[in-house]
Structure formats: structure tokens, C-alpha cells
Amino acid sequence: MCFYEQHRFACGDYKWGNFRQHCNKEYRMGETCGMKLVFHTTHLPQKCKICDKVDCKQRKRAAEVDRVHRWQREGDKFHASIDKSMEQIANLDMEIRNLNYEKARRRQQV
Ligand SMILES: [Zn+2]
Structure with missing residues (x-):
């Protein structure tokens, strides 16, 4: 589980943004474990x-x-x-x- 920015649109849909932080499971540098968790959600005024x-x-x-x-x-x-x-x-x-x-x-x- 690694942490990503999330952009949420006015319609409720979202897209993932930049990678922010590794989780504890991942020891090697520069790799992500493939499971995405929300680091921070940005609310966008427009629809997707x-x-x-x-x-x-x-x-x-x-x-x-x-x-x-x-x-x-x-x-x-x-x-x-x-x-x-x-x-x-x-x-x-x-x-x-x-x-x-x-x-x-x-x-x-x-
Ligand atoms: Zn949408």
C-alpha cells in the first residue's frame, strides 16, 4: 500500500495523481507495492x-x-x-x- 495524491472531480469520479509516500511493506527504494491509498484528496470544481x-x-x-x-x-x-x-x-x-x-x-x- 503506497500513498498517492487523488484528484476528485465534481461528478464524484477521481483520478490518481503523483506518488507521495511508500508504505512500511516496501523496503527497496524506488519501488511501489502496487496498492494505492489516498495520501491527500484535492477537490476539483469541474467534472471529469x-x-x-x-x-x-x-x-x-x-x-x-x-x-x-x-x-x-x-x-x-x-x-x-x-x-x-x-x-x-x-x-x-x-x-x-x-x-x-x-x-x-x-x-x-x-
Ligand atoms: Zn465523472
């Missing part, structure tokens, strides 16, 4: 990169949904545009799902 991406994609998705609703009120005229937009929304949904999956995977790697 993945959450940022999710937010961004969700904003895009909301904008697409708005567009579709607008077009649907116009009747059949924008049929092709609506189809394209729906495809875009499905893609964004998939990307958001993947990002959330990645986030869950990272949280398990404590």
Missing part, C-alpha cells in the same frame, strides 16, 4: 472528461429531439430530415451508453 463528454452528447441529443418535434409539427414535409435526425439520436444514445459503461468500469478499478 467522461462526464463532460456525456453532458455534451446529451445536449446534442436534446437539440436533435427539439428539431424532430419542430419538424413533426410541420407535417410530412420533413420526413427525410426526421429520419436522419432519429438516426443521429440513436447514435448519440449508443455513445452515451458506452461512456457510462466506461465510467462504471473505471469506478470499479479502485
